[in-house]
Amino acid sequence: MRAAAPTRDRTATVLRVNEIFHSVQGESRHAGRPCVFVRLTYCNLRCSWCDTPYAFEEGSDMPVGAVLERVASFGTRYVLVTGGEPLVQEGAHDLIGELCESGFEVAVETGGSLDLTPLDPRAMVVMDLKCPGSGMSDKNRFENIDRLKPADEVKFVVADLADYEWARETIARYRLPDRCGVLLSPVHGVLHPRRLAEWILSDGLPVRLQLQIHKYIWPPDTRGV
Numbered sequence: 001m002r003a004a005a006p007t008r009d010r011t012a013t014v015l016r017v018n019e020i021f022h023s024v025q026g027e028s029r030h031a032g033r034p035c036v037f038v039r040l041t042y043c044n045l046r047c048s049w050c051d052t053p054y055a056f057e058e059g060s061d062m063p064v065g066a067v068l069e070r071v072a073s074f075g076t077r078y079v080l081v082t083g084g085e086p087l088v089q090e091g092a093h094d095l096i097g098e099l100c101e102s103g104f105e106v107a108v109e110t111g112g113s114l115d116l117t118p119l120d121p122r123a124m125v126v127m128d129l130k131c132p133g134s135g136m137s138d139k140n141r142f143e144n145i146d147r148l149k150p151a152d153e154v155k156f157v158v159a160d161l162a163d164y165e166w167a168r169e170t171i172a173r174y175r176l177p178d179r180c181g182v183l184l185s186p187v188h189g190v191l192h193p194r195r196l197a198e199w200i201l202s203d204g205l206p207v208r209l210q211l212q213i214h215k216y217i218w219p220p221d222t223r224g225v
Contacts, residue, residue: 010094011065016041018059018084020067021224022074026214028107028126028153029181036071036079040092043084045111047134049159049187054223055084064095068102082109087119096120112154113139116147125152126183131166133159133187145174153181155210159190164199177206185210188220 018039025035039052041059062070071079079099086092087110099106100122108119112127113136119125127144130136134157148154154176156167167184176182184207186196197209218225 010098011063011068013064013091013094014061015064015067015089015091015095016059017062017067018055019224020070022076023214023225024217025078025080026212026217027109027155027185027210028183029208030078030107031210031213033078034076036074036076038067038071038079038081038086038095040081040083040086040089042088043111044088045085045113045130045134045136045139047111047130047136047157049134049157049190051188051220052084064091064098067095068098071099071104072102077103077105078107079104080107080109081123083111085111085114087114087116093118093120096123099123111136111139112144113141115141116144119147121149125149126155127152128155128157129167129170131156131158131163133163137166142174145176145179148180150180153183154179155183155185157185157187158196159187161199164196168203168205171205171207182207183210184208185212188212188215 018041020038022036025031025033039055043056097120100120107124109126112129129140158164186193193211214225
C-alpha cells in the first residue's frame with residue numbers, strides 16, 4: 001500500500017514583504033474599518049499614477065508563518081493582502097490560504113493582469129481594471145471577470161473624462177453591477193472628486209464613488225497608514 005504524500009507546509013513559504021501595518025481601510029466598501037495591511041514586494045505593471053512605487057523592489061524575506069504571527073499581533077481580524085501586485089509571487093497563494101484557514105477575513109487587492117483562478121475562493125477580491133490614462137490598459141485580463149464573486153469588487157482609477165468614458169463603456173459591456181460591486185476612484189490630486197461625482201450622477205451609473213480616505217486623514221505620501 002503506497003504511503004500518502006506528505007502535506008506541504010505552507011507556513012514555510014518565503015515571501016518578499018514590503019511592509020505590514022495596522023490602519024483603517026481607505027478604500028472599497030469596507031472603507032473606515034480597522035485593517036491589517038500586508039504589502040508584498042514587486043509589481044508587473046507601471047501605472048502612471050502609482051502611489052506605491054517603493055513596493056516595486058523594497059522588502060525583506062519572511063516565511064508565511066512569521067507573517068501570520070505579525071498579523072495576529074494586531075488583534076484585528078480583517079486583513080488586506082496588497083502590493084505592488086501581490087499575485088506576482090506564487091507564494092502569495094500560500095499566505096492567503098493560511099490566513100483564511102486561521103479565521104481571518106481576507107481581501108486581496110490585485111491589478112487584474114494575472115490569472116485569478118488559483119486564488120482561494122474564501123478571499124474577497126478587489127480587482128483594478130486599468131483605464132487608458134494608467135498606460136497599462138493593454139494588460140487587463142478580462143477573463144478574470146468571469147472569476148469574480150458577488151462579494152468581490154472591480155475598481156477603476158479615473159484620471160480624466162476619457163478614462164471615465166472608457167470605464168462607463170466597460171461597465172456596460174460586461175454588466176459589472178450584475179456581477180459584483182463597482183468602484184470609481186479619482187486619481188488623487190489630478191481629478192477633483194466633484195467632477196467624477198457629477199459624471200456618475202449625470203449618467204445614473206450604478207457604482208460607488210470611492211475616495212482614498214487615508215489620504216485625507218494623513219498626508220497623501222505618508223507610508224504605513
